Amino acid sequence: MTPPTLRRVLGGLLGIAVVALLILWIGPSTIARFRADLLYYTGQHLLLVACSMVAALITGLGAGIALSRPSVSKSAERFMQIFNVANTVPPMAVLAIALAFFGIGGTSAVFALWLAALLPIVRNTYQGLAGVDGALKEAARGLGMRPLQSLWQVELPNAWPVIMGGVRIALVINVGSAPLSFLIGANSLGNLIFPGIYLNDPSQMLLGAVATALLALVLDGLAAWLTLRLSRHQAPSERAVV
Amino acid sequence: MIELDKLSKVFGQKHGTKQTTAVDSVSLTVEEGEICVFLGPSGCGKTTTLKMINRLIEPSSGRVLINGDDTSQMDKVELRRSLGYVIQQIGLFPNMTIEENIVVVPRLLGWDAARMRERARELMAMVALEPKQYLSRYPRELSGGQQQRIGVIRALAADPPLLLMDEPFGAVDPVNRGTIQDEFFTMQRTLNKTVIMVSHDIDEAIKLGDKVAMFRDGKLIQFDHPDTILAHPKDDFIRAFVGADHTLKRLLLVHAGDAADDSPAVRPSTTVAAALEQMEEDDRRYLVISDESNHALGFVRRRDLRRIDPETPIEEFRADFVVTAGRDENLRVLLSRMYEYNTSWLPVLDEEGGFLGEVTQESIAGYLSSGRSRGQAPATNIHSPAEVG
Numbered sequence: 311m312t313p314p315t316l317r318r319v320l321g322g323l324l325g326i327a328v329v330a331l332l333i334l335w336i337g338p339s340t341i342a343r344f345r346a347d348l349l350y351y352t353g354q355h356l357l358l359v360a361c362s363m364v365a366a367l368i369t370g371l372g373a374g375i376a377l378s379r380p381s382v383s384k385s386a387e388r389f390m391q392i393f394n395v396a397n398t399v400p401p402m403a404v405l406a407i408a409l410a411f412f413g414i415g416g417t418s419a420v421f422a423l424w425l426a427a428l429l430p431i432v433r434n435t436y437q438g439l440a441g442v443d444g445a446l447k448e449a450a451r452g453l454g455m456r457p458l459q460s461l462w463q464v465e466l467p468n469a470w471p472v473i474m475g476g477v478r479i480a481l482v483i484n485v486g487s488a489p490l491s492f493l494i495g496a497n498s499l500g501n502l503i504f505p506g507i508y509l510n511d512p513s514q515m516l517l518g519a520v521a522t523a524l525l526a527l528v529l530d531g532l533a534a535w536l537t538l539r540l541s542r543h544q545a546p547s548e549r550a551v552v
Numbered sequence: 553m554i555e556l557d558k559l560s561k562v563f564g565q566k567h568g569t570k571q572t573t574a575v576d577s578v579s580l581t582v583e584e585g586e587i588c589v590f591l592g593p594s595g596c597g598k599t600t601t602l603k604m605i606n607r608l609i610e611p612s613s614g615r616v617l618i619n620g621d622d623t624s625q626m627d628k629v630e631l632r633r634s635l636g637y638v639i640q641q642i643g644l645f646p647n648m649t650i651e652e653n654i655v656v657v658p659r660l661l662g663w664d665a666a667r668m669r670e671r672a673r674e675l676m677a678m679v680a681l682e683p684k685q686y687l688s689r690y691p692r693e694l695s696g697g698q699q700q701r702i703g704v705i706r707a708l709a710a711d712p713p714l715l716l717m718d719e720p721f722g723a724v725d726p727v728n729r730g731t732i733q734d735e736f737f738t739m740q741r742t743l744n745k746t747v748i749m750v751s752h753d754i755d756e757a758i759k760l761g762d763k764v765a766m767f768r769d770g771k772l773i774q775f776d777h778p779d780t781i782l783a784h785p786k787d788d789f790i791r792a793f794v795g796a797d798h799t800l801k802r803l804l805l806v807h808a809g810d811a812a813d814d815s816p817a818v819r820p821s822t823t824v825a826a827a828l829e830q831m832e833e834d835d836r837r838y839l840v841i842s843d844e845s846n847h848a849l850g851f852v853r854r855r856d857l858r859r860i861d862p863e864t865p866i867e868e869f870r871a872d873f874v875v876t877a878g879r880d881e882n883l884r885v886l887l888s889r890m891y892e893y894n895t896s897w898l899p900v901l902d903e904e905g906g907f908l909g910e911v912t913q914e915s916i917a918g919y920l921s922s923g924r925s926r927g928q929a930p931a932t933n934i935h936s937p938a939e940v941g
């Protein structure tokens with residue numbers, strides 16, 4: 311067995327062991343009791359994540375790309391500072407603001423999660439693109455690529471690992487913050503966690519929390535895999551940031 | 553043919569900041585098939601001038617004409633696709649395979665896949681890289697020298713008549729640089745490309761340049777054949793730039809045919825008496841023997857003719873040449889050969905063995921100090937030392 315395969319097998323075994331331990335800890339009976347709820351709320355949770363992430367990807371990548379264009383390079387840094395300051399506003403505060411605008415329900419939750427996910431995506435897209443070696447951009451221009459061709463064929467592929475780093479941070483923040491949307495009346499795994507706390511049912515709360523954490527891990531793993539697949543050209547050492 | 557006409561660039565005009573005149577009214581013409589080297593110290597405007605040709609930088613004033621067409625009238629992107637461009641940092645795209653890198657411009661031009669495939673293989677063969685082995689690799693999986701070669705053939709992919717290169721061999725170590733320069737020179741002569749190359753290495757300019765453009769502070773100071781620059785630097789700045797050993801550097805540029813003297817040759821039937829008399833007259837210790845059609849046969853030494861019957865033809869004392877010089881061999885090679893064989897002279901022969909004269913220490917010194925230079929000699933075909941070994 312080659313070392314990477316060995317590592318993968320070991321990693322897999324470790325993962326299974328951890329999941330088994332968690333199930334033991336929560337108790338198979340709890341899982342059986344909440345089976346239907348667990349499936350339903352996981353689905354709802356994923357729906358919130360999907361809607362807000364798609365919106366964040368579209369707007370975030372768009373804004374990041376726009377900010378990295380040479381024509382706005384002078385004001386881009388100032389914009390980024392605004393984004394960075396906004397990034398320090400805690401998710402709870404964002405939820406409250408969203409509530410004020412959109413009222414109770416899913417729309418507020420998606421808006422708040424979108425905002426939370428937006429910032430890391432914009433920041434990394436901008437920095438990733440700005441960080442592409444100037445020589446590559448000059449070569450692209452000098453060989454006769456139009457600006458969009460250069461962006462698509464040269465800049466984005468080379469900024470990809472950095473951009474995906476931001477997307478993964480956004481994803482984890484997003485999945486992790488989604489349970490809070492229970493507080494503004496949207497369905498998510500928070501619907502297991504918060505009642506668990508209120509009703510003093512630790513196993514129910516734990517079930518929701520563990521499910522959220524596992525979801526975050528799995529989605530992050532997926533994103534990591536996608537990053538790898540789409541950056542074949544990177545040296546193995548550069549790729550090892552999983 | 554490419555012509556720069558009073559080309560100027562002033563930076564910092566728009567925002568009222570301090571203005572820099574990076575390029576100041578540069579005019580020059582490069583003929584088809586020639587290599588022109590832009591030479592000068594850092595910051596003298598070489599790169600800016602080069603980039604104004606493919607309009608990566610827009611000129612503040614002046615024109616660039618390619619085969620008589622004003623480039624400012626062309627679409628910028630079309631113009632760049634029609635010119636080859638090699639940047640100093642090589643600039644291969646790390647996200648593309650070598651094959652994808654090579655066919656970037658053909659793809660932009662909309663070639664079909666089969667034609668691009670074939671073109672990539674053809675170009676790889678030109679720089680002696682095995683297509684099967686390298687085409688599917690990524691740039692980081694190639695050595696620096698190999699990357700540099702790919703950078704050059706990428707610029708050649710769509711077969712542009714004019715190639716712009718900004719210090720193309722700067723990133724390679726000195727040993728490999730020589731090889732790549734030779735390879736490039738052969739390729740350039742075979743394909744008959746017009747090349748404008750930026751360099752700050754006088755030796756590179758000597759090796760590759762048909763013309764050298766010397767820049768200082770954005771101005772074109774001298775535009776000549778490299779040997780003329782070495783022999784007649786226009787001012788103290790250029791004299792300092794070409795170095796104290798500039799005469800030695802000329803050895804690479806001057807050919808046997810230039811430095812040969814007009815020594816006479818004698819026929820095989822000449823008598824010993826006549827030969828001795830001629831040697832006495834010219835104060836020589838040997839004479840070259842040639843036949844009626846001036847074909848060199850060998851030579852006689854004075855010491856072999858002493859105390860011999862004066863009426864004997866010298867034919868009997870003819871010795872074969874140990875070493876000879878070809879017309880297009882440079883003086884550096886010849887001097888090396890003279891020291892190697894411990895001889896003070898070499899007969900210079902043309903391709904058919906015809907006798908052209910002799911190269912001696914004196915004739916070399918005479919040529920180098922005569923004020924003549926290759927660039928000023930009546931136009932012969934263009935030579936460069938890169939052709940020799």
Ligand SMILES: Nc1ncnc2c1ncn2[C@@H]1O[C@H](COP(=O)(O)OP(=O)(O)OP(=O)(O)O)[C@@H](O)[C@H]1O
Binds near residue numbers: 595601
């Ligand atoms: N975009 C720019 N804005 C302002 N000044 C510039 C700009 N580009 C170049 N310059 C200035 O123009 C002058 C010429 O620069 P250029 O890059 O042409 O030099 P160079 O001869 O290529 O030097 P090197 O050998 O170091 O590459 C320099 O003084 C430089 O500072």
Ligand SMILES: [Mg+2]
Binds near residue numbers: 598599600718750
């Ligand atoms: Mg330069």
